[in-house]
Amino acid sequence: MALSEDRLRAILAWVVIVLLGGPITTAVLLGVLNGDSPCILCWAERTGMILIALVGLFVIRYGPRPRYLGMAVLLGLWGTFMAIRHSSLHLARDVGQGFSTTILGVHTYVWAWVIYATVLLAIGVLLLFVRRLAPEEGIREPGRAGRFATGLFIVVVAANALQAFASTGPPPYIGQGDPVRLSLNPRHWVWSLEELQPPRISLRGAWAIPAPDPGTADPDPAHGPLADLPTLPVSGWERIGVPLEGHLSGLARDSATGRYLAVTDRWGVYLLDGTLSHVVHRVVLDPGFSVDLTPLAGAAFLGGDTVGILCTNKSYALLMPDPQAQERAEWRHFLSTDGQMKELGLGRFQTVRAHQMYVMSLAFDPSARELVTLSVPNPRHRQLVVSRFARRDMVLSSEFRPSLAVGLTLAGPGRGLADYLVTGATVADGRLYAVSAAYSTLLVLDLQRREVVAAYALPGLAHPVGLAARGPELLVAQADGRIAVVERPEP
């Protein structure tokens, strides 16, 4: 079935009428009757719909020329992008939370998504049936429906212009990110340039977070943010005596069995005996399915036989040795395995203060039965956040930014705990010990008081990646598999 040009223009006139009389008129009425005032993004979305209607008027007046069709498709695509970009600000909020007016339970910015998608659909369907495009000349009489569409267009756009004048003001004022309700009383009009401040443009904005790289950190304790730290000398060196898949990236020790848990940046998980020279169990996690597993960064024994593995993106895996593990069932979880480990589950830790921050350490507090992570700073978010997750449901139970205890002083203005890059942590006797690859420093935190109660310089370390407690000692694991033994301080 082919569509003649006259028939196409008649249909298009009604499409324009529906577009103007439906969403665009509704938007104006919401303002007049309900006080709804568009934000700067809503204004752009509404303008885009009006421009699509204007392109329709061009077709009605001059026929379906290629550049009109091209412009309509571009506007439809751009409008879809605008609606998705706008909706993304609010889609992930909690239930019932959104921004401004809803229609049939759906916010207007989501409706924009539907409308632009419908416009693209209509363009596609009409193009399917167009017999031929119009030449680059000639003026058509709009017809009755076309004249009505043009008149309606002028009335509706004029109404929008009046609302825009009241809501956003004359140039150079622009729409606002957080507008106030529409009023016809000039005393209540807010004309603003706040959206121009600050004028930074970025592709990903707050989401442009580089992956942490402890290898580039300054290891010299003398350059650290805390002044006059006592030194904690290395009393001896040990090393992991088995070959690992990738570089060591985390270490934990089970005080009940004396076993060690070592993880690597290539998703290797190794349960080692008390001599660090024999592999009891071994798996390589499959990082690509179900939950994205970035390089492993922390490990902890969680009581019983369960072990927890943490990735830099706060995804985690729970594993358990099981002599009866079925290799066929575990094939989906592991790239390789000794056949005696099973996966209990994968998940993602959700944080609040440590949102958009990576982590490189995991500890387990047995008295509170909570897992503990410490954030690493990035150019967008410079803070040290301690996050605690209940073992029972793996959900955030508390978070805090530790303060400094009396007696600890900063080396200068602009310095702070966020200068540290914690790559290993462990809990022993109610204290949280954390080692920083930046400035080779050991931090001792009181979990009850939520403060750093002591700090020590650890000279001689090279790229520490893990921390474990062994009685009165702390074991600082390095990426090269060597382990520095230091006395565990009791502040």
Add this chain to the structure above:
Amino acid sequence: MEFLNFLLILWAAWLLWRRPEHERFAFRLLVISCVLMALLFLIGTHGSLVPGLNL
């Protein structure tokens, strides 16, 4: 600026209606209006051009 943009659009529509021989100028007004609309949206999303979600 939104107010100015609607005036440009009204101007283009008036040309289509009353001065259809000025198609080229009306189309330029349409293009200018599109650019202004896109620019205002990008200003409104200052900080992040693409959605603030995992891509």
